[in-house]
Amino acid sequence: MSKKLWEASSKQKNNSLLYKYEQFISKKFNKKFNHKYENILNWSIENTENFWSSIWDFSKVKGLKSKMKLKKSKIFYKNTFLPKSKLNFSENLLTKNNMDKALTFISENGFREERNWRQLNDDVSKVSKFLKNIKIKKGERIAAYLPNSIETVEAFLGTVAQGAIWSSCSPDFGINGVIERFSQINPKVLFIVDKYFYNGKEINVLERLPQILDKIKSIKHVVITNYPGEKYLNDQYKSEKAKVYKWKELDKIKAKKIIFSKFDFEHALTILYSSGTTGKPKCICHRSGGVLLQHKKEHQLHCDIKENDNVFYFTTCGWMMWNWLVSVLASKASIVLYDGSPMYKKEDLLLKISEEEKITLLGVSAKYIDTLRKTNTSLKHKYRLSKLRTICSTGSPLSKEGFEYVYKNIKKNVHLSSISGGTDIVSCFVLGNLFQPVNSGEIQNKGLGLDIDVFNDNGKSLRGIKGELVCKNPFPSMPLKFWNDKNDNKFKNAYFNKYSNIWHHGDYAEIKQNGGFVIHGRSDTTLNPGGVRLGTAEIYSEVEKFKEIKESIVVGQTWDNDIRIILFIVLNPKFQLNENLFQKIRLQIKKNASPRHVPTKIITVDDIPRTKNGKIVELAVKNAIEGNKIKNKEALANPNVLEKYKNLKELSY
Numbered sequence: 001m002s003k004k005l006w007e008a009s010s011k012q013k014n015n016s017l018l019y020k021y022e023q024f025i026s027k028k029f030n031k032k033f034n035h036k037y038e039n040i041l042n043w044s045i046e047n048t049e050n051f052w053s054s055i056w057d058f059s060k061v062k063g064l065k066s067k068m069k070l071k072k073s074k075i076f077y078k079n080t081f082l083p084k085s086k087l088n089f090s091e092n093l094l095t096k097n098n099m100d101k102a103l104t105f106i107s108e109n110g111f112r113e114e115r116n117w118r119q120l121n122d123d124v125s126k127v128s129k130f131l132k133n134i135k136i137k138k139g140e141r142i143a144a145y146l147p148n149s150i151e152t153v154e155a156f157l158g159t160v161a162q163g164a165i166w167s168s169c170s171p172d173f174g175i176n177g178v179i180e181r182f183s184q185i186n187p188k189v190l191f192i193v194d195k196y197f198y199n200g201k202e203i204n205v206l207e208r209l210p211q212i213l214d215k216i217k218s219i220k221h222v223v224i225t226n227y228p229g230e231k232y233l234n235d236q237y238k239s240e241k242a243k244v245y246k247w248k249e250l251d252k253i254k255a256k257k258i259i260f261s262k263f264d265f266e267h268a269l270t271i272l273y274s275s276g277t278t279g280k281p282k283c284i285c286h287r288s289g290g291v292l293l294q295h296k297k298e299h300q301l302h303c304d305i306k307e308n309d310n311v312f313y314f315t316t317c318g319w320m321m322w323n324w325l326v327s328v329l330a331s332k333a334s335i336v337l338y339d340g341s342p343m344y345k346k347e348d349l350l351l352k353i354s355e356e357e358k359i360t361l362l363g364v365s366a367k368y369i370d371t372l373r374k375t376n377t378s379l380k381h382k383y384r385l386s387k388l389r390t391i392c393s394t395g396s397p398l399s400k401e402g403f404e405y406v407y408k409n410i411k412k413n414v415h416l417s418s419i420s421g422g423t424d425i426v427s428c429f430v431l432g433n434l435f436q437p438v439n440s441g442e443i444q445n446k447g448l449g450l451d452i453d454v455f456n457d458n459g460k461s462l463r464g465i466k467g468e469l470v471c472k473n474p475f476p477s478m479p480l481k482f483w484n485d486k487n488d489n490k491f492k493n494a495y496f497n498k499y500s501n502i503w504h505h506g507d508y509a510e511i512k513q514n515g516g517f518v519i520h521g522r523s524d525t526t527l528n529p530g531g532v533r534l535g536t537a538e539i540y541s542e543v544e545k546f547k548e549i550k551e552s553i554v555v556g557q558t559w560d561n562d563i564r565i566i567l568f569i570v571l572n573p574k575f576q577l578n579e580n581l582f583q584k585i586r587l588q589i590k591k592n593a594s595p596r597h598v599p600t601k602i603i604t605v606d607d608i609p610r611t612k613n614g615k616i617v618e619l620a621v622k623n624a625i626e627g628n629k630i631k632n633k634e635a636l637a638n639p640n641v642l643e644k645y646k647n648l649k650e651l652s653y
Contacts, residue, residue, distance in 0.1 A: 002439035002514060003400075005407050008415065016434045017300045024058050037435035037445060038515065044448045045473060051449045052081050052293055052476055059296040059331075062095065063087025063289075064262060076501045077491070079474035082289060086262035089269055089288045090124065090161035093329040094258070097121045100308065101334045105150045106353060108197055108340025111229030115150055120157075122255035123150075127158025130250050134221055136188060138163035138261075139268065143187035143219070144317065145169055145178060145205065145212075147196045148339040151225045151247060152317050153326055155191050160270070160288070163263050167271040167283075170318035171196040174592040175208045177538055179215045180280050181273050185483055186218035190242075193225050194233035199341040206233050213241040223247060228339075265289030268480055272320055272423045274494070281538075282490055283483035286426050290476030294427040295327035301448060302431050303361055303390055303417065305331045312336035313363030313392070314350055319532055320423045321363065321394065333360075342368060348379055351410070355383040362388060365395040365531040366402060366418075370561045373405040380410055390415045392432075395531015397519045399561045400441035418443045420507070420519045424495070425477050429469065429505065430517045442516035450475055452517075454509050459499050466510050466520055471503040478503075521563065525618035527556040528563045529596060536618065538593040539567065546585065548575040553608045554599070555622040557651060566651065567599035568621070570608060577604050603650050609641045621645055 013019055013035065022033050022040060029050065033039040044051040049069035056065055066084035073079050096102070096117040103115040115123065136142070142159040146152040146168065159166045167185055169178050171193055182190075194206045206224065213219055222239065225247040226232040237244055267288045274282035299305040311328045312335070315321040328335050336357050342350050342364075354362050372379070391406060391414055398418045406416050417432030420443060429452050432444045446452040451473040454462045482491045498504040508520035527534040536554040543552045550570045556563040567585070571577065582602055590598050610616050623630045624645040633639040 002442055002512060002516065004437045005403060005440055006412075006414070006416065007437040008434045013434055016304050017306065018302075018304065018434055021054075021058055021301055025054055028054065028057075035435060037433050040435075041446060041448055045451045048449060048473055048475075049081070055293050055297050055449075056082065056085075059293075059300060061087060061292065061296070062092050066265075074501075076474055076496065076503065077478050077488075080266065081293075081474075081476040082265050085265040085289060087265065087289055087292070088161065088260040088262055089292055090128075090157045090258075091260040092292055093157060093327065094121055094124060095330070096332050101310075102329065103150050103153060103334065104336045104357060105148075105228055106336065106338050106357075107228060108199070108338075108344040109229065113150065113228060120154065121258070123154045123251075124157040124161060125255040125258050126250050126253040127154055128161045128258055129253050129256070130223075130245075131158060131162050131164065131189070134189070136162055136164050138263070139165060141165045141167060141185045141187040141271065142189045142191070143167050143169075143182045143185070144191040145171060145173075146191055146193050146225065146317055147171055147227065148316055148322065148337045149193075149225070149228050150337065151228075152191075153335075153337070155223075156326060161258060161260060163261060163267065165268045165271060165285070168317045168322075169273075170316035171203065171205050172198065172316065172596070173318055173594050174590070175211055176541065176592040177594055178208070179212060180538070181283070182212075183216050184280060184283050185271055187216070188218060189221045189223065190216075190219045191223045191225065193227055195227050195230070197227070197340055199344055204233060206237060209237075209239070213239060217241075221245065223250070263288060266480060270323060270426075271483055272323070272426060274423060282485075282494065284423060285480045285483050286477070287480040290478065290480075291323070291426055292327070292330065294425070294475070294477035295324060296330055297448060298324075298428055298431065299328055299331050299333075302419075302428075302433055303392065304415075304434055305333050305361060307332035309333040309360040310336060310358055310387070311361045311363075312338070312350075312354060312357065312359045313361075314338060314342050314365070314368070315363070320426045323426050325363070343371070347372060347375055348382070351379055351383050351385070354388060355385055358387045359385075360387050361390040361392065363392040363394065366393050366398040367396060367530045367562050369393060369398060369402045369406060373402060373409075378409045380408075380412070383410075385411050385414075388414055390417055390432075392417045392419055394419045394421075394428075396528055396562055397521065398441070402561065403438070403440045420517070422505070424479065424505070425475075427477050429471060430509075430519070439512075439514070439516055442512060442514075442518055445515050445517070454511050455499065455502075459502075463511050464513060466508050468498065468523055469505040469507040469509040469519070470499060471505065521558060522556070525555070525622070527554070527565055529556065529565055530562060532596055534565075534594075534597055539565075539589055539597050539599070542589045542592050543567065543569070543585065545588070546581075548572060548581055551608055551616075553616050553618060553621055555618050555625065557601075557622070557625055559600075564600040565598070566625070567602045568605045568608065568645075569602060570606065571604055577602065601650060603648065605644065607638060607641045607644075609639065609645075610637055625651055
């Protein structure tokens with residue numbers, strides 16, 4: 001039986017945007033919902049086209065709305081919502097143009113700066129004009145290698161205002177990770193920061209630029225930003241391979257009111273990257289209209305974000321939550337951008353910022369909450385958090401202990417909304433709402449408009465049993481396509497290879513009898529440490545460079561309410577795993593992939609399990625080390641090897 005931890009008061013429910021939306025659709029469609037989330041949810045699934053059309057109307061999307069609500073197709077991902085509708089994504093995020101605060105940046109060094117809405121509009125105008133001046137056309141790609149700063153948001157909005165396609169990596173991505181991603185999309189412009197800071201350490205990013213330009217020959221223009229509050233690392237940087245500008249040169253451009261061109265609802269907005277387990281990361285291209293509708297729905301109806309609220313989500317611009325955070329501007333709320341370690345000199349730093357900035361919604365990872373819990377410190381008397389109405393937790397499953405810690409030690413009267421989705425949909429499948437109670441260890445329910453279910457291997461719906469998370473109906477934030485994916489082969493294999501014409505997400509999940517959800521982690525081989533999805537391919541590409549290592553296999557191990565990365569290696573003859581080799585492996589992965597890719601444990605083994613056609617089987621190893629049932633042993637060439645992975649003492653601490 002689930003333990004109820006919190007329930008919104010009648011006043012909170014009646015003042016919510018979900019309540020206003022209920023009134024809106026009740027009047028529009030002449031139907032009563034009796035203030036029950038399940039009733040609204042069922043209607044939204046049964047009336048998909050009316051639902052998404054109503055989100056456009058209720059949230060007041062700026063654009064030209066078509067009369068046709070849905071162009072149906074027998075193929076799941078070819079269903080098209082609001083066809084022939086036109087909008088500009090940036091215009092919908094810049095509907096305010098006054099002196100109210102829009103953006104706040106805070107670095108781990110303590111530097112703080114703001115932009116009001118008027119300044120934001122002016123700065124976006126300058127970026128947009130700059131891109132127009134260098135003849136950037138609709139559909140061309142703009143890449144960003146930037147921190148979570150105000151300039152990054154402005155570069156993004158200026159890019160998509162012009163109809164160009166945005167793609168970003170955070171500076172903690174290693175050089176190979178950046179090149180692997182951006183080289184696939186042939187960007188014409190690169191925005192890059194000179195340096196960044198993490199946990200007190202200054203890291204030079206500009207020194208990576210020559211190699212980037214050498215490998216990605218499509219880049220013709222480079223814009224260098226200096227880290228906020230710091231001097232340029234190299235004020236006179238020059239290159240023979242691209243024209244180089246400094247951000248302050250863009251500042252000199254005269255700001256003018258932006259004349260927003262309207263683009264198709266399906267127009268490409270941004271390219272995010274999958275956590276590839278084989279080959280290069282897949283380039284997931286998202287559509288403008290679908291992302292806007294989905295984000296507005298989640299922000300307003302699920303998170304109750306209102307005009308002039310202050311929203312703070314700890315993220316980097318290499319994670320889809322950055323896109324989610326920036327879209328908050330479309331609800332006329334302000335956002336706080338923090339860059340650096342979330343615990344720099346202070347474990348509760350994010351709460352300190354939330355107090356000082358009068359945050360109404362705070363977003364953190366489950367890992368962060370768990371870390372605070374382990375300090376065994378009560379924070380509710382240290383910080384009043386008087387404006388805080390919602391805490392969102394994502395990235396990995398939040399434990400029952402984590403749920404209870406928030407209410408006991410952070411704030412008693414707060415909506416703790418555990419949410420789960422991913423890069424694939426740049427949004428959530430399951431999340432919270434104010435009409436239902438918060439139960440310990442559970443996500444409250446499905447997102448509106450999404451027919452989410454849990455299946456067994458045979459496609460049978462399950463309750464109270466772990467299975468595969470699926471979505472049975474199309475939705476607007478499905479990816480538009482994978483970049484450079486002929487005939488959609490990679491796309492179809494990613495989401496539709498397990499069940500016929502049903503979206504398969506790759507999460508183990510469980511639906512409770514009350515409709516709540518528990519996410520049990522990835523069902524595929526994607527890694528998820530600290531809530532950030534990573535692919536194994538980038539680890540393999542670095543490990544393969546070591547002459548000492550014959551072969552390897554990488555898996556994620558569930559550990560301490562999180563996932564830690566385990567690297568198993570088979571050594572070549574005459575070599576051994578000593579401290580020197582251990583550190584060399586970790587350093588190379590950190591430098592060329594990212595710090596997040598670095599394995600916690602490196603363990604030597606005699607052999608690696610593989611299929612009869614020679615493919616290594618990561619999932620079988622993961623199941624072996626976690627004591628789960630191993631399926632399809634008959635497909636393995638050497639199934640007995642798996643016994644050696646069970647009950648390893650190295651994995652017990």
